Amino acid sequence: MAAEKSSIKIITLIAADGSVFEVEPNIVKEMKTVQSYIDELDQNTVSIPLPNVFGNDLAMIIEYCKKHASEEETKEAKEEFDFEFVKRMKSDDKLRLLQAASYLNMESFLQFMAKAIAAEIExxxxxxxxxxxxxxxxxxxxxxxxxxxxxxxxxx
Amino acid sequence: MEKEVGFHILDIPIHILSEIMFNLSAISIVRCSSVCTKFRTILSDSSFQQSYFSRAPISFVLLSDHHRLTCIDSSSNQIQSFPNSNHGSSCIAMQLQPSSSTKRRTRTIHTSKQQSVINNRKRKRNINMSRFVTFHIHRRMNLINSSNGLLCLRASNYHSHSLYYISNPLLGEVLTIPPAPSPADHNLRFSAFGFDPKKKIFKILQLVSKSNRMVAELYQSDSHDNTWTLIPNAPSATAKFNSSSFDPCLNGALHWITDHDQISELICSFDLNTNNFKSLPPPPHFNAEYLSKISGVSIGVLKGCLCLCYVVDGAQFETWVMDKYGVKESWRKAFSIDINSYCGLCPQDKHRPIGFNSFGDMWLRADSDSHSYSQCLVSFSPETGVFRHIDIGGISSRNIQATPQVLSYVSMKEMINLANNTHLQFQTIRPDKNNDLGFNLLTMGHFR
Structure with a gap:
């Protein structure tokens, strides 16, 4: 069982607008909703539809996950990334990403977005x-x- | 186009809305509770209040000339405060290695004008906003201390009875306590305040030296006759004069330093629950010989632990923390500073901090270098070894008192159970634009 799971190489995420993202399993670990879906499947390549998340948002979330999952990046580099990441978002983006984080059940990204939104109304x-x-x-x-x-x- | 997803903020589950609000300063919470009924319901929920309070940052309350009380919100938003790694300072900065290292310091002193952009950002982190309450009292005011969101102040004339006030400075609420039995003269050695948010009661303790004995006078908010009582069995050791406690309330007890010869009696405490006195063990290296070498011992709280600050041989400032409350073996050195490195900042009380904020930064009073005769605040980060001036919103004051406080957005009427006690005088100092007395809200925008 465990051996089969670890053999999963690529996971395909399909956003609400039909755009397709292929990601490594460690990237989706943060997304508990997706992870629990994977845990129930034994196939080598998994394709998961995410009807509540738009492609643009999913791209951003994956970018964030990649950066934070990377072991090569320093803490400072990650902080700098976070800073720039929030800077290029509009208010609407933040609210949508918060919603997506809630749907995907991503704890730390959710807290990150909550903080970013709090900074706007502070x-x-x-x-x-x-x-x-x-x-x-x-x-x-x-x-x-x-x-x-x-x-x-x-x-x- | 963004609206296509078609959701509304109020459709988001309450626990996620709460997550946003946990990141707001107390003053922004007050604002949010006026937004709509759903926000109001979330914010007035007692479990939200408890968890908000448990993670709320330590702010500082300032008492400046003309009885002006200012809250400095030192909450930090990690995103805004980037870059975290680069602590700058517009004054002389010193760097030392982390305290865990055995080789304690390498010192580089640099002035850093080129970092002014960063400084501005850092200042923003330090002060989100500030507001004033001006007391309409023609007496000398002293900041005593704060406990669980409430602040205690004392007004006194020499030889007259001391009058205590409990305040939620953020909301401008003030409760006047009946006069204490003993006056606030040189015999008054120690006074402190503690609030129990579970029982919703508070107590004020004052220790008075009378014919070489210590007399303990206590006021408690649930007393039926609304008077002060004498507490028997006060420790004989005289409490050290001149405020040896900068942040006395921790673990449901008040703490102070005595000038007793017995080292075991050095740290005294008063249990707010049982009204009993108890001494706490000082660090193991404290012996009679060591005690003769140190000066200005004061006690307070650093990151939730009891801490001692003092100066060794007039040259080295040291801070020790007791990691496990009451356990002698758990004392460890947090950091030390070479006193000479203070130069250029002229802190008023080299050995008596105002307090520590949530990051463990120590705040001190200092003479302002731009305005003669006025005081300012300085912070020291043990992590980076850097001193920084604190922007206090242009307040110019000859005399500044300050104390650490977690700001509360909850009204005192809800926080304190005053059911048994209808004699207390409660008032709210409301904003009044036509009158300087009253409070003003200053935002960062006004400071610049």
Whole structure:
């Protein structure tokens, strides 16, 4: 059983838009959803459809996993990679990647994205956070008025 | 195009939303709780509060001239604070090898103007924001200490009764405690505050020297008659004058240093649960001869462990930590600094830190080099051996007091059980733009 599993060389991931990614088994270890799928199969090449993740996002996630799975990279190089990785993302990308991380059950990537999103809303006004997440206030007008009165500074 | 995935943030499971919020500073949490009812529900959940608090970073509270209280949020976001590896400093920097190494130091001193870009980023990490509460009190104010998100202050005139306040400085909440029996004069040797978040009660202990005996006076928030009581069996050893504790509260106990000849009595503690006094073992190398060589012993908390700071032979500053609370053999040296390397920074209390932050960086007070007669703060990283000036948002003050504190976004009314105690005077200092008294919120944008 174990021998058969270790013989798996390449895993094929198929994103929602049909784009195909071929990755090494150690890359998908982080993706618990995919890993549990692999664990149930004995074939040499596995093909896994991921209907909730788009190709662009999957490409980024795989890039992140490759960098972090690499034993040759130094801690500093990984930190630098993380920094640049977040820098080139738009707000929407971050939210989508968070969602994908949640779907793929990737613990450390999820925490990484949560941190990146937190950095965007840190030190921002209530209105900014609402706009950022596209949340409409569901407080009653009275509650909203009271909040604004009590925490006037929070809305600036 | 991005919207095609068609999900909304509120569709994301609560535990993932919580994961985002765990990374926010306390002040941003206050803001987020006004965003929508779902956010509010997550943030007011007691299990979220507990886990948020358990991983919240240590910030610092500053008391500057004119009774102005400022919270400095020293939380760090790893992503923002890149590059981590390159600690720069605009002043004199010193590097020493990690404390684990037996050959302790190689010293290189360099000034690093070229690193100013990095410095700006580092400053951002140090201060996310700051806010003021200005007390409307015409007395001398002292920062006592903080415990589990609450801060204790003392106002006093010489020879008058000391008046203690408990505050959540982030929310501007202040609770006034009835006057203590003894005045805050030179006989008052030690006072400290401890809050138990499980029982929701707090206690304030003050040790007063009376005819060569120590008298222990205690206030506890669950007392029925709202008065201070005397605690018998206070240790006879006199508590060292001039605040030997910079961060006294740990493990449900308060700690201080005595000037007793018995070395076993050097470190005293007061159990906040049982109201009992107990002494703790000092490091094994402490003996009468060694004690005569050291000065300025102070006690505090470093990364969740009790720690001792002192100066040996007037030349070397050392910090020791007790890895396992109460276990004599678990004392180990955390780091040491050659006192001469302080030059150029002129720290006020070379041997008495303000406290340690979550990364184990030591904060100290120093004379400001840009404004004469005013003080500033300096941090020292034992890991890199680098001193750094702390940007305190342009506060110019002749006298700065500061204490480490984990900021809490939860109202004191929820944190403390005041059911039995309706006499306490509770007030919230609200922002008032037309009046300088009251607090201002300063963001980083305003600092620059």
């Amino acid at each position: 030190n921002q006004s209530v209105e900014f956070v609402r706009d950022y997440f596209q949340i409409e206030s569901d407080f009653t007008p009275e509650e909203e008025a009271e909040l604004r009165k009590e925490n006037e500074w929070a809305f600036k």
